[in-house]
Amino acid sequence: xxxxxxxxxxxxxxxxSEEGPLQALRHATxxxxxxxxxxIVGESGCGKSTLASAMxxxxxxxxxxxxxxxxxxxxxxxxxxxxxxxxxxxxxxxMIFQDPMTSxxxxxxxxxxxxxxxxxxxxxxxxxxxxxxxxxxxxxxxSDPVRCLDRFVHELxxxxxxxxxxxxxxxxxxxxLVADExxxxxxxTMEAQIIHLLRELRRDYNGxxxxxxxxxxxxxxxxxxxxxxxxxxxxxEGSTDDVYHNPRHPYTQALIACDxxxxxxxxxxxxxxxxxxxxxxxxxxxxxxxxxxxRATQHCRTIAPAHVMVGPxxxxxxxxxxS
Amino acid sequence: xxxxxxxxxxxxxxxxxxxxxxxxxxxxxxxxTILSSLSLSIAPGEMLGLVGESGSGKSTLARAMxxxxxxxxxxxxxxxxxxxxxxxxxxxxxxxxxxxQDAVASLSPRRKVAAQIVEPFEINGVALPEGAxxxxxxLERVGLAPALAQRFPHELxxxxxxxxxxxRALALNPRLVIADEPTAGLDVSVQAEIxxxxxxxxxxxxxxxxxxxxxxxxxxxxxDRVAVLYLGRMAExxxxxxxxxxxxxxxxxxxxxxxxxxxxxxxxxDLALKGEIPSVLARPSGCEFHTRCxxxxxxxxxxxxxxxxxxxxxxxxxxxxxxxxxxTQGGNHGTDLEH
Numbered sequence: 076x077x078x079x080x081x082x083x084x085x086x087x088x089x090x091x092s093e094e095g096p097l098q099a100l101r102h103a104t105x106x107x108x109x110x111x112x113x114x115i116v117g118e119s120g121c122g123k124s125t126l127a128s129a130m131x132x133x134x135x136x137x138x139x140x141x142x143x144x145x146x147x148x149x150x151x152x153x154x155x156x157x158x159x160x161x162x163x164x165x166x167x168x169x170m171i172f173q174d175p176m177t178s179x180x181x182x183x184x185x186x187x188x189x190x191x192x193x194x195x196x197x198x199x200x201x202x203x204x205x206x207x208x209x210x211x212x213x214x215x216x217x218s219d220p221v222r223c224l225d226r227f228v229h230e231l232x233x234x235x236x237x238x239x240x241x242x243x244x245x246x247x248x249x250x251x252l253v254a255d256e257x258x259x260x261x262x263x264t265m266e267a268q269i270i271h272l273l274r275e276l277r278r279d280y281n282g283x284x285x286x287x288x289x290x291x292x293x294x295x296x297x298x299x300x301x302x303x304x305x306x307x308x309x310x311x312e313g314s315t316d317d318v319y320h321n322p323r324h325p326y327t328q329a330l331i332a333c334d335x336x337x338x339x340x341x342x343x344x345x346x347x348x349x350x351x352x353x354x355x356x357x358x359x360x361x362x363x364x365x366x367x368x369x370r371a372t373q374h375c376r377t378i379a380p381a382h383v384m385v386g387p388x389x390x391x392x393x394x395x396x397x398s
Numbered sequence: 399x400x401x402x403x404x405x406x407x408x409x410x411x412x413x414x415x416x417x418x419x420x421x422x423x424x425x426x427x428x429x430x431t432i433l434s435s436l437s438l439s440i441a442p443g444e445m446l447g448l449v450g451e452s453g454s455g456k457s458t459l460a461r462a463m464x465x466x467x468x469x470x471x472x473x474x475x476x477x478x479x480x481x482x483x484x485x486x487x488x489x490x491x492x493x494x495x496x497x498x499q500d501a502v503a504s505l506s507p508r509r510k511v512a513a514q515i516v517e518p519f520e521i522n523g524v525a526l527p528e529g530a531x532x533x534x535x536x537l538e539r540v541g542l543a544p545a546l547a548q549r550f551p552h553e554l555x556x557x558x559x560x561x562x563x564x565x566r567a568l569a570l571n572p573r574l575v576i577a578d579e580p581t582a583g584l585d586v587s588v589q590a591e592i593x594x595x596x597x598x599x600x601x602x603x604x605x606x607x608x609x610x611x612x613x614x615x616x617x618x619x620x621x622d623r624v625a626v627l628y629l630g631r632m633a634e635x636x637x638x639x640x641x642x643x644x645x646x647x648x649x650x651x652x653x654x655x656x657x658x659x660x661x662x663x664x665x666x667x668d669l670a671l672k673g674e675i676p677s678v679l680a681r682p683s684g685c686e687f688h689t690r691c692x693x694x695x696x697x698x699x700x701x702x703x704x705x706x707x708x709x710x711x712x713x714x715x716x717x718x719x720x721x722x723x724x725x726t727q728g729g730n731h732g733t734d735l736e737h
Contacts, residue, residue: 234674263451263613268672295664335593337661341620343601347594
């Protein structure tokens, strides 16, 4: 088995807030190998965006790393110098954002921006860079790439914009591609097309793809492995098939149960997850899900569970995972 | 059973962009069809789903039903009475409420929740039913803590803002609530809470709901009937269970096939629907879906399909609904509807 291309190792991040440091990410560990697509799922506030921004080294100014790091190319990229961080971003690790409308500059054409993104590529003239950009637009399914180069972002439809954003991210053939909610802003038919495109690109792209989403459907369609996050922690990880068919953490089970997409018959009442996320300024001493978990015992409320191996490459952070 | 809200043969067109001489001669500019010959009725206590891609006219229909945009053909009637004049729509807005798509944006950022949810009473000159306690009582009805009354919209979570808009919609005890994308952007657990809240209100108060969404899982789960809109025309409607089990229109079938599957064993091999919804500026001739339809034949490009009732409660607008269904599903399943 190949070694991981990128590894998040025991990473903890806090944000300065009025009430004190908010522990947005606590001892998160994950890895992505070449040719692999991993998914990071969880609901709002679970830390998945913090994790994604750490992987691309775009942490907010009030963020502080309190443990661990992100290892890429044999070293911790979070402690790299600003110049090195710039060199890594785009060329080695690229990102597709949720809303391509705001990730493109509205007053420059798509072509001008796609040429700019190749700034670090040496030995290519401007017109060659433009040709590269057109070729990449064609690759992501834009039928008239030359015309698209002269368009502004507002002139493109939602699906075209997301295709252009994917083209922008792939221009420098990065080793790691991080996509933050790549289909959330799209219709179901456009979503299917973008999923189809990402799956197609996977075949001839030998990097690692990291998909951050709250939509289990996107994970099911695209990812080999999945990391489920809750309250800043990775609570379960495993192959997409194992986690969907044999979820061992109560939060994963609840997350799958309350999505009507997974129910075949109508029920008068959908399952929900009662209660709220814990306050991350003062996270609970025991299991962070204990207050919302039907199976929680006194043990769960006082002692934080460790990762329990429930199968090959399948872990769950729950005292009861094996029972 | 008489309909609560009846939409009969409704059309809406707008003046298109004028070119050349058309600019000088008013009335000669081409008309753009936004909604065309739409018929739909909502029964008391019914939950009806309205689905289709962005640009299919779902929200426009909702706005037309509330009198926020004028229709140019057909008739609307609410509780058996025709709705035409401004005064008629004022009555409609007392008996039917619209929940807008973006719950946070539909609240004023500068006013507290308490002041905003009692606005329907002020606008309609109705005394507050429980005086100063009205706002708190309304919040309790949708499961929110009284303390939220003193918050500003930016201090609410997505789910709380959605509940506030449900509370506001319920203010005047409407018979119908039109909910435009009621769960868009919510986490699945919060989405389930909002859907449970709406189902509960329907059960306890006998409310009707028109749920506009492009989330098919939501429609499949909570609605009794579903109507499918494409480019301002009705493609198909019928009982939700039957439409999902045996879609008649190729567009419905494509939409269902496009839904991402959480189960990796059910991954789709290929693409259900290619291309994008055409612009109303370039509406295809004949059947407007023929440009993307996997079953399109020459007749589809020239002749507009008429609405056909396949069973007493299922309508489809497709020349070849019966044939395309057997083509994709095999003959065995095709017979149980034609009785």
